Amino acid sequence: MPMDEKELDRNDLQHHKYTLLLNDRLFIAPVDKEVLNTPSNRVLDLGTGTGIWAIDMADKYQAEILGVDIAATQVSRISINCM
Amino acid sequence: MPPNCQFEIDDVEEDWPYRPNHFDFVHGRDLMTAVRDWPRLIGQAYAHLKPGGWVQLASTIPDIHSDDNTLPLDSGYREAGRLYFEMAEKMGAPLDAPRMWAEQMRAAGFINVQDVVYKLPMGPWARSKRLRTVGRLELAMISDGGFEAYMLRGYTQVLGGRPEDLQIILALAKREIRDPSVHTYVHYHVTYGQRPQH
DSSP states (O other), X not given: XXXXXXXXXXXXXXXXXXXXXXXXXSOXXXXXXXXXXXXXXXXXXXXXXXXXXXXXXXXXXXXXXXXXXXXXXXXXXXXXXXX | OOTTEEEEEOOTTSOOOSOSSOEEEEXXXXXXXXXXXXXXXXXXXXXXXXXXXXXXXXXXXXXXXXXXXXXXXXXXXXXXXXXXXXXXXXXXXXXXXXXXXXXXXXXXXXXXXXXXEEEEEESSOSSSHHHHHHHHHHHHHHHSSHHHHHHHHIIIXXXXXXXXXXXXXXXXXXXXXXXXXXXXXXXXXXXXXXOOOO
16 A cells, blocks of 8 residues: 555554553553663554554653664654654 | 654565664554565564564455354355455465464474454344444445445456446445344454564
């Protein structure tokens, strides 16, 4: 699917949908919250899309969150947020 | 943008450019059709996780279920789902791949591997308020035209079908998913596992 603005909205709706489905959790694996709140620790988000999951994780925890994707859709998002 | 968040452009199907034993948690959601070699991806997750670190993969598997049999037997929605599976299979990225993740994680050396499967309703028919919202979002997303365009490309280019044939199937499917007496859901499949401490 082309990564246009509609697709970005889709990604964010999708994220909202999955978070609701998981009872407001960003993940269900029993990862120690203390581990996630240690700034030198690292989380990798594969196929991050708009980066919305990674951004939510970074808002919630202190670990470093790295989002990777084959397409640069987060970049447009970052510039929108930072301008 | 939170300062502890970074983005990089990379193909997760290539060799990962990170050090071994580097991450505490590796997460991947809705990578269907983006990943062809799951055992390789799971193996890379293992190598780049620290001992004790976790991997979690999640994806919707779009085969359509109805517990109360409210989907007609000649359903256009079910047919559209079947075509989607056929397209993905031909492209080398089968949509039921998540059902193999647990086995692939164990084979890679992960422990404490769990599959958790959620019912993801289509449309606002569920009893719980939360799931009604989920269903409303699912319906909104599938109705916005993006999915139709994607299906049309796949149907004509991958399966060699005629656009007018797909239009008939999709018109039926749209009517069914908007019909409040039709109660369907798909599976949201989550699998996680831990790299052993030692």
